[in-house]
Each structure stands twice: as C-alpha cells, then as structure tokens.
Amino acid sequence: MSDLALSPARVALVGNPNSGKTALFNALTGARQKVANYAGVTVERKEGVVTTASGRTLNILDLPGTYSLRARSPDEVVTRDAVLGQLTGEAAPDIVVCVADATNLRLVLRLALELKAVGRPMVLALNMYDIAQRQGLKIDLEGLSREIGAPIVTTVATRRRGIDDLVAQVEAVVASGALGTTNSWQEPDAAAIRKAHAEAQRLVRTYVRPPEHPDTWTGKIDSVLLHPVGGMVVLLALLFVMFQAVFTWATPLMDGIEAVFVALGTWVGAGVSNSLLRSLISDGLIAGVGGVLVFLPQILILFLFILALEDLGYMARAAFLMDKIMGGAGLHGRAFIPLLSSFACAIPGIMATRVIDSRQDRLTTILVAPLMTCSARIPVYTLIISAFIPRTTVWGLFSLQGLVMFGLYASGIVSALLVSLVIRKIFWRSAVEPFLMELPTYKLPDPSNLARNLALRGMIFIKRAGKIILPLMILIWALSTFPYAPVGATRPAIEYSFAGMIGHFIQPLLAPIGFNWQMAIALVPGMAAREVAVAALGTVYAVGDADNVGTLARTLADHWSLATGLSFLAWYVFAPQCAPTLGVVKRETNSWKWPAIMFTYMTALAYLAAFTVYHVALALGGG
Amino acid sequence: MSQSPAASIDPAGLTVRLSDARLGARGTIVDVRAESGAQSVGVVELQRRLLEFGFVEGARIELIHEGAIGHDPIAVKLDDMRIALRRADAADILIALDPA
Numbered sequence: 001m002s003d004l005a006l007s008p009a010r011v012a013l014v015g016n017p018n019s020g021k022t023a024l025f026n027a028l029t030g031a032r033q034k035v036a037n038y039a040g041v042t043v044e045r046k047e048g049v050v051t052t053a054s055g056r057t058l059n060i061l062d063l064p065g066t067y068s069l070r071a072r073s074p075d076e077v078v079t080r081d082a083v084l085g086q087l088t089g090e091a092a093p094d095i096v097v098c099v100a101d102a103t104n105l106r107l108v109l110r111l112a113l114e115l116k117a118v119g120r121p122m123v124l125a126l127n128m129y130d131i132a133q134r135q136g137l138k139i140d141l142e143g144l145s146r147e148i149g150a151p152i153v154t155t156v157a158t159r160r161r162g163i164d165d166l167v168a169q170v171e172a173v174v175a176s177g178a179l180g181t182t183n184s185w186q187e188p189d190a191a192a193i194r195k196a197h198a199e200a201q202r203l204v205r206t207y208v209r210p211p212e213h214p215d216t217w218t219g220k221i222d223s224v225l226l227h228p229v230g231g232m233v234v235l236l237a238l239l240f241v242m243f244q245a246v247f248t249w250a251t252p253l254m255d256g257i258e259a260v261f262v263a264l265g266t267w268v269g270a271g272v273s274n275s276l277l278r279s280l281i282s283d284g285l286i287a288g289v290g291g292v293l294v295f296l297p298q299i300l301i302l303f304l305f306i307l308a309l310e311d312l313g314y315m316a317r318a319a320f321l322m323d324k325i326m327g328g329a330g331l332h333g334r335a336f337i338p339l340l341s342s343f344a345c346a347i348p349g350i351m352a353t354r355v356i357d358s359r360q361d362r363l364t365t366i367l368v369a370p371l372m373t374c375s376a377r378i379p380v381y382t383l384i385i386s387a388f389i390p391r392t393t394v395w396g397l398f399s400l401q402g403l404v405m406f407g408l409y410a411s412g413i414v415s416a417l418l419v420s421l422v423i424r425k426i427f428w429r430s431a432v433e434p435f436l437m438e439l440p441t442y443k444l445p446d447p448s449n450l451a452r453n454l455a456l457r458g459m460i461f462i463k464r465a466g467k468i469i470l471p472l473m474i475l476i477w478a479l480s481t482f483p484y485a486p487v488g489a490t491r492p493a494i495e496y497s498f499a500g501m502i503g504h505f506i507q508p509l510l511a512p513i514g515f516n517w518q519m520a521i522a523l524v525p526g527m528a529a530r531e532v533a534v535a536a537l538g539t540v541y542a543v544g545d546a547d548n549v550g551t552l553a554r555t556l557a558d559h560w561s562l563a564t565g566l567s568f569l570a571w572y573v574f575a576p577q578c579a580p581t582l583g584v585v586k587r588e589t590n591s592w593k594w595p596a597i598m599f600t601y602m603t604a605l606a607y608l609a610a611f612t613v614y615h616v617a618l619a620l621g622g623g
Numbered sequence: 624m625s626q627s628p629a630a631s632i633d634p635a636g637l638t639v640r641l642s643d644a645r646l647g648a649r650g651t652i653v654d655v656r657a658e659s660g661a662q663s664v665g666v667v668e669l670q671r672r673l674l675e676f677g678f679v680e681g682a683r684i685e686l687i688h689e690g691a692i693g694h695d696p697i698a699v700k701l702d703d704m705r706i707a708l709r710r711a712d713a714a715d716i717l718i719a720l721d722p723a
Contacts, residue, residue: 067675067676068675070671070675072672104703104704106677106702106703106704107676107677107704110675188671189671190657190667190670190671190674193671193674193675193679194674194679194680197674197677197679198679201681214703218705219687222687222688222698222705226688226698227688228689228690228691229691232691316707319707320688320690320696320698320707321690323690323696323707323709324690324691324692324693324695324696325692327709333696432662432663433663433664434660434663434664434669434672434708434709434712435696435707435708435709435712436672436673436676436706436707436708436712437706437707437708438676438704438705438706438707439698439705439706439707440705441705
C-alpha cells in the first residue's frame with residue numbers, strides 16, 4: 001500500500017422505482033448530500049459523500065429509478081447515460097451499486113443483467129432484507145453472487161443495517177482495481193428482453209425459495225383502497241383531510257412568518273436613513289423574501305402528505321383511481337400528483353411534472369397546473385367575496401360566500417380539464433402514452449427518511465423560487481416606486497410611477513371587463529404574486545391600514561359595482577398573475593415558448609371570462 | 624376492435640386478450656404480440672414495454688381490480704408483482720385461462 005492518499009471513487013446507485021434506493025442513499029450519505037440539476041436538463045442530480053474505513057472518499061450519485069437502461073423519460077435517459085459514461089459533464093462511475101427490493105427480485109435481476117453487460121464493476125444490494133426474512137424468503141446469496149458475478153450485500157436502509165457492509169464491499173471492489181470489462185450493452189429488442197427475463201426467472205427459481213408467509217396485507221388493503229366505489233370514497237376523504245391540514249394547520253405558521261418579516265422590515269428600515277434604500281430593502285427585498293417564505297408551511301404540509309403517501313405506496317393507487325378521469329381529459333394518471341401540489345402553489349406542482357415520461361403529457365400538465373386554485377388566490381378571493389357577496393344562507397344550509405368560494409375552486413378544476421382536453425384533442429392528437437405502473441407493496445413510511453426528503457423539498461422550493469422571485473420583486477418594486485410623485489402631489493405616489501403609467505395605459509383595454517384604472521394599476525405589482533394585488537389595492541385606494549381586510553373590503557364595496565367585483569374574481573380564476581410561475585415554466589422547459597403560450601392563453605381565458613361575467617351581471621342589474 | 628385473421632383466438636374461449644378479460648380471470652400468458660399501440664408509442668415499443676414489466680410468456684396472471692368507469696384501468700397480479708394498466712394497452716397480451 002502506498003502512502004499516497006487513496007483516490008476517490010465514483011459510485012452510481014441504480015435500481016427499480018420502489019426499491020428503497022433513496023432511503024439507501026440517505027442512509028449512506030446522511031446529511032452529506034447536495035441536489036442540483038444535470039447540465040442542460042431538468043433532471044435532479046443527487047450526490048452525496050461517504051468516507052470508507054480506510055479513508056477513501058466515495059462520491060455517491062443517486063440515479064433516477066428505472067426498470068431498464070432502455071430509457072423512455074428524461075429521468076431514465078440520465079440514468080442510462082450516466083451508467084454508460086455518456087453524460088455531458090459527468091465522468092463514468094467507477095462502480096455501480098444495483099439496489100434491489102429483496103422481496104421482488106425478478107425484475108431487478110433483469111436490470112442487473114443489463115448493468116453487467118455495461119461492463120462496470122458492480123455490487124448488488126438486496127435492500128428491505130428484513131421484510132424478506134420475515135416472509136421466510138430464502139435467498140442463496142453465494143450461489144446468486146457467483147452466477148451474476150458480483151458481490152451481494154443485504155441491507156435494511158431504513159434501519160441503517162448493512163450500510164457499513166455495503167461501503168466495505170464497494171471499497172474492496174474499488175481497491176482490488178477491478179476495471180470492468182468492455183461495454184457490450186445495446187438496446188434490447190423484444191427477443192433480447194424475453195431472453196433476459198427467462199434468465200432472471202431461472203436465477204430466481206434456482207436461488208430463491210419462495211416466501212413461507214407471503215405478504216397478504218397488500219391484497220387486503222387494496223380490496224378496500226382500489227374498490228371502484230370504496231376506493232374513491234377513501235381518496236376523496238384523504239384529499240379533504242389534506243386540504244384541511246394545508247389550510248388550517250398552516251395558518252398560525254404563515255401568520256408567524258408574516259409577522260416576523262413585517263417586524264424585520266420595520267426594524268431594518270429604522271436603521272437605514274436613505275429613504276430610497278430603505279424602501280428597496282424593506283418593501284422590495286424583505287417583503288419579497290417574506291412573500292415567498294409565507295407559502296412554505298403550506299407547501300411543506302402538502303409535501304408531507306404526498307411523500308408519506310408515496311412511501312406508503314398509495315400514490316400509485318391514487319393514479320390508478322384517477323386515471324380514467326384524467327385520461328378523459330387527455331392527461332396521464334401521473335399528472336394527478338403535480339396538479340394536486342398546484343393547489344398549494346403551481347411552482348412545486350410544475351417541478352413535480354418531471355415524473356411524467358412523455359414530453360407532450362408533461363407540457364400539457366405544466367400548461368394547466370396554474371389553473372388549479374393556488375393559495376395565493378385565497379386572499380384575493382376572500383377580499384372580493386367579503387366585499388360583494390352577502391353573508392346569507394342558501395337552502396337553509398350553505399353559506400353563500402362559501403358556495404362562491406367552492407365555485408371558484410370548481411371553475412379552476414373544470415377549466416384545467418377542459419384546456420387539457422382541447423390541447424390533446426386539437427393540438428396534439430398524436431401519441432397517447434401507455435399507462436403502465438407498478439403497484440408497490442404497502443410499507444410503513446420511515447419517519448427519519450420522510451423528514452429528510454421533506455427538508456430537501458423545502459430547500460429546493462426556497463432555492464428555485466427565490467432565484468426567480470427576488471429579481472422580479474426588485475423589478476416590480478422599481479416599477480411601483482419610480483418616478484417619484486411630484487412635490488405637493490395629492491394622490492397616492494404609485495399613481496405617478498411606471499406602474500401607474502402602465503395601469504393608465506392598459507385601462508382602456510380593461511374597460512370592457514369593468515376594470516377601473518385603480519384595478520389596472522394593482523395588476524402590475526400583482527404580477528409578483530397574486531396576493532400582492534390585495535396590498536396594491538390598499539395602496540391605490542390609500543387605505544392606510546391595508547392589512548385590515550375589512551376596511552379595504554368596505555372601500556371596494558363603495559367604489560366598485562357588483563359586476564366589477566365579480567369580473568375581478570373571474571379574472572383571477574384564469575389570469576397568469578404570477579411572474580414566478582412563468583419563470584419556473586421557462587426553467588423547466590428550457591424555452592421562452594411555453595411561458596409565452598401559457599401567458600397568452602391564460603390572459604385570453606381571463607379576459608373572456610371576466611367579459612362574460614361583467615356583462616351578464618350588468619344585464620341582471622348588477623351595475 | 625377488428626381483428627386480423629392471425630389475431631383470431633381459439634373458439635373454445637379458453638384464450639382471451641387481457642383487454643377483454645373479466646375481473647377474477649386467472650391464467651398463464653401464452654403470447655405477447657406486437658399488434659396494437661399504433662396510436663400510442665408504436666407497436667414495437669408497446670410490446671417492449673409490456674415485456675419489460677414482466678408480461679412474458681409463461682408468467683402467471685390474475686385480474687385483481689378494475690376501475691369504476693368502463694371497468695378501466697385494470698390491476699393485475701403478475702407472478703408476484705402488481706401492475707396497473709389500461710385495457711387499451713393490454714390487447715396484445717394473450718392469456719390461457721385456467722380451467723374452471
């Protein structure tokens with residue numbers, strides 16, 4: 001052994017979806033991991049570091065789950081190219097760790113055979129080995145290892161069992177200087193896939209004794225959760241609880257965050273003497289960051305549900321139950337989760353569309369995601385409803401205000417389905433992606449793994465959204481601040497600013513939908529985020545206490561007709577009043593084309609809807 | 624769905640397409656063809672995807688769940704795995720039903 005420091009080694013984790021690969025990655029690397037994107041594509045790159053007992057550094061790359069190296073989605077292309085060493089800006093791995101669900105070996109053995117053909121040294125990790133043992137599944141590890149020509153390690157990632165073993169085994173293979181053989185992998189055709197399956201089947205028959213007590217829970221639970229009627233009832237009940245949680249549990253946290261940022265703005269503001277700088281820092285930067293972070297509690301709660309249900313194995317069932325409805329609108333069953341996330345905020349929803357294989361399915365989902373009623377619309381809806389909708393009870397049971405709110409949510413969902421139907425039936429009539437999905441065995445989620453993944457989602461949201469939102473906030477602050485109001489001006493300063501000019505300029509266009517110039521002005525800062533329009537209306541109407549929704553609502557009720565109020569609501573159902581969403585779409589699609597299309601169609605829909613609502617309301621005497 | 628002569632299935636009704644199978648149907652896969660899928664990802668690609676998920680000749684299969692609307696999609700137990708798919712994508716999978 002030389003005195004030279006041991007050279008670091010690159011390790012790639014490859015495995016089927018649901019094999020516990022990410023849990024294994026977390027167990028291996030702990031907090032020493034970072035998430036970025038692969039160069040040029042929007043696939044998440046997760047890398048972590050482990051130091052072996054002998055002091056060697058292992059850089060572990062967690063590749064997206066796949067059933068085959070024959071890639072179909074952008075994620076799977078990354079896995080294939082990374083394994084083959086063909087990924088731009090990415091060196092080939094020194095060793096591949098194939099992660100397998102020990103209770104479900106057949107499919108992963110076929111993947112392992114493909115990986116062997118690539119010729120890199122490999123270690124096979126049989127994860128969830130405790131479940132296999134509990135079921136009385138017997139695997140002849142030595143025989144199997146000999147036959148596939150790779151060491152086998154058994155692991156229980158959620159309990160950190162076998163992790164040291166795995167690291168030691170990887171180290172041993174790397175230290176032995178195994179260079180691997182030449183790459184003989186090529187895209188398998190039907191005959192090759194059949195042959196590989198037969199080989200995997202033979203290996204399973206020879207080396208695996210079937211479980212003495214196979215899992216019967218999954219079947220029993222599915223008989224309820226996938227029941228044509230019962231399953232839907234459970235799904236709706238789950239969604240109900242989820243929304244309750246998102247909107248009630250998050251409120252105190254959101255109030256707290258808001259209060260902290262208001263206090264911070266005042267405190268910092270007091271310490272800055274230059275009024276322009278003070279305004280930039282407290283109204284632009286701090287308010288901007290606060291405006292993003294205020295959604296974090298809702299997003300975290302929503303993701304907690306989604307990640308827990310995913311780990312449990314329920315999300316595949318939800319996609320199964322929703323497939324017919326989504327499919328009727330031309331969407332893929334997998335679009336269900338991104339669209340669900342969009343109820344909190346379209347940004348994580350759009351980022352979650354990466355799980356959709358086909359590009360057209362993914363783009364359709366991205367385009368309709370902002371039609372889902374995100375939580376930033378709620379302050380606007382609440383304000384207008386409290387100003388214009390009487391607090392009466394209809395049919396002796398429902399509050400009229402609640403019904404209007406429900407109607408706004410329903411219009412969002414229905415219009416999203418209709419828009420995707422139009423996109424798929426008129427613009428993209430070609431390919432319908434097949435719906436083929438494993439329904440994994442139910443497993444109790446592991447709390448620490450869940451917590452780590454949740455923290456990761458939160459960080460990604462803050463980073464990605466922050467990068468886009470901050471500059472926008474500063475731009476919109478500048479538009480609303482410059483030029484200054486002339487000395488002795490009597491009207492609110494914003495009226496003299498660029499935002500005011502834009503508002504006055506576009507107002508004639510908005511007159512047919514019943515908008516006055518104050519509303520037109522409020523739409524400009526309202527591009528930063530939908531709820532900012534509430535504060536902006538407070539500013540243009542010079543309502544001193546803009547946070548007091550009651551005061552502002554009374555002012556609006558005095559200044560606007562009912563038709564105008566309803567028209568404003570209809571506008572907010574559809575309008576792309578959120579520049580960060582457009583920015584994220586640009587990032588995710590790598591082109592300005594899609595945000596442009598999104599902006600155009602949503603504005604057109606918003607105008608049409610507001611026009612119709614305004615004129616119908618006028619005709620019915622709502623002037 | 625119109626069927627070419629080559630695709631015709633035995634008259635005794637012991638072999639069915641998975642797309643036509645009923646809830647509870649149980650048997651062995653006897654053929655995975657490359658015939659449908661032209662409207663989606665292509666005939667050859669759909670066959671490869673089915674094969675990759677383990678729909679191979681000789682595999683045991685049972686239709687265990689179906690959706691509420693039009694009995695679609697379906698969930699099958701395929702050897703020891705559970706897979707969900709649409710009936711439209713399942714026409715190429717031929718099953719010899721177990722004798723009742």
